[in-house]
Amino acid sequence: MKIKITIIIVVLVLLFTSYILVLRQPLMNYCCASEYRYFTSPDKKYSIVVYSTPQFFAMPGSAGDATGFAQLINDKGEIIQEIDVDMVQQIENDFIHWSKDEVYIQQYVTWKLE
Numbered sequence: 001m002k003i004k005i006t007i008i009i010v011v012l013v014l015l016f017t018s019y020i021l022v023l024r025q026p027l028m029n030y031c032c033a034s035e036y037r038y039f040t041s042p043d044k045k046y047s048i049v050v051y052s053t054p055q056f057f058a059m060p061g062s063a064g065d066a067t068g069f070a071q072l073i074n075d076k077g078e079i080i081q082e083i084d085v086d087m088v089q090q091i092e093n094d095f096i097h098w099s100k101d102e103v104y105i106q107q108y109v110t111w112k113l114e
Contacts, residue, residue: 036068036088041098046080046113047073048096048103052088065089072103072111081111 033051040047052068068088072081085091085108095106104110 033068036066037091039093039096041103041113045075046098046103048091048105049073050085050088050091070105070108074114080114081109083109 033053035049036052037050038047039050048070050068050070052066055066066088068085070083070085070091071079074080083105090107091105097104097106100113102110102112
């Protein structure tokens with residue numbers, strides 16, 4: 001009887017842990033992220049907002065290596081696109097190239113503008 005209870009507890013813990021690991025990034029994106037950088041298109045119709053997500057463990061000197069995500073937002077405040085970012089400090093003004101119909105984030109993505 002004790003073995004069955006132990007097995008059930010182990011299975012429940014494994015299921016819960018798997019569930020948390022799968023949902024961790026989306027949960028971190030929306031509950032704990034903080035704005036890291038903000039860029040506006042030359043015509044002021046679009047913005048790119050880069051968010052950093054908290055790190056539970058970081059080696060000394062790696063504070064700038066935070067992961068996060070970037071969102072393309074229109075002038076109505078609607079999220080048009082979103083990508084995950086390995087290191088938020090890599091996205092700088094020099095790495096964002098705006099044109100009339102698209103925006104290119106160097107090393108990451110090209111988004112079509114509506």
